[in-house]
Amino acid sequence: MKQQIIVNDLGRIPYRDAWDLQEKLLREGTDAKAAAREAGAGTIPQTRHHLLFCEHPPVYTLGKSGDMDHLLVSDADLAAKGIQFVQTNRGGDITFHGEGQIVGYPILDLERFYTDIGRYLRNLEEVIIRTIGEYGLAGERSKGETGVWLDPSIPGRARKICAMGVRCSRWVTMHGFALNVNTDLSYFNNIVPCGIQDKSVTSLQKETGRTLPEEEVRARIVHHFSEIFDAEMVRGALFPAGADI
Structure with missing residues (x-):
């Protein structure tokens, strides 16, 4: 039986x-798993899977192992700049x-899929690789660098189109991916993106030469998410009426 993922x-x-x-949502999942353990063997945790989409006002975020020196501007x-x-x-x-950026936050109980964070990250990458492939772009992985890239093995041409970073607690995930669709890439000039000095950042808009409908891109992400995770995607209460998932 396929797992259901609630899309909002x-x-x-x-x-x-x-x-x-x-x-x-992560605490709801971990609490349900703790309750099932206390109830004894054979008790199935009542966890739910979520995929949250959103767009943020301008913000730089630093991961727990990140280097503050990679922020190139002062607090002032x-x-x-209002960032x-x-x-x-x-x-x-x-x-x-x-x-202009599609941010996706999957909150999944990986114990109901597989217990392998590396596989999970590769699957998130594959969702994006298949999505941008529909726009004629050959997304790739770059060894040792999580995310989706274009021409990662060509010096001077390697550029990142989708950043990823996750957290996992008791096999429940949070955080996720950020795909540059119609993003103003000048914001990346104020940081060393992902701490990588010699590679640039790009977007679907820059690569295709046109502004793309973000609802369309999001719907394609959901479609490929369903394929890769072999899951049924269901509309949540916060999903706009009439919008495709």
Whole structure:
């Protein structure tokens, strides 16, 4: 029987508010698993899977192992530009979130899929690789660098189109991926994206030469998420009426 994943669109939401919601859903999952363990063998945890989509106002986020030196502007500059800065508990280094970017936060109980974080990250990458492939782009992985890239093995041409960073507690995941669709890439000039010095950042808009409908891209992500995770995607209460999933 396929797992069900509840898909919701939070719209434009401050980063910290989305983080709080993720933490709440993660705690619901871990609490359910703890209750099942206390009830004894044979008790099935009542966990639910979620995929949250959103867009954030401009914000730089730093992963728990990130380097503050990769933020290249001062607090005063951030305030003047209207950009927030948040230190997070996800993996990875520093990245940017903002308008024109599709951010996805899967909150999954991996024990109901597989218990392998490496496989989970490769599957998230595959979702994005298949999605951008529908726009004629050959997404690839770069050894030792999580995310989705274009031309990662060609010096001077390697560029990242989707950043990823996750956290997992008792096999329940949070945080996720950020796909640059129509993103203003100039924001990345203020950081060393993902802590990688010699590779640039790109977007679907830049690569295709046209502005793309973000609802269409999101629907394709959901389709490929269903394929890769062999799951049934169901509309949540926060998903816009009439929008495709």
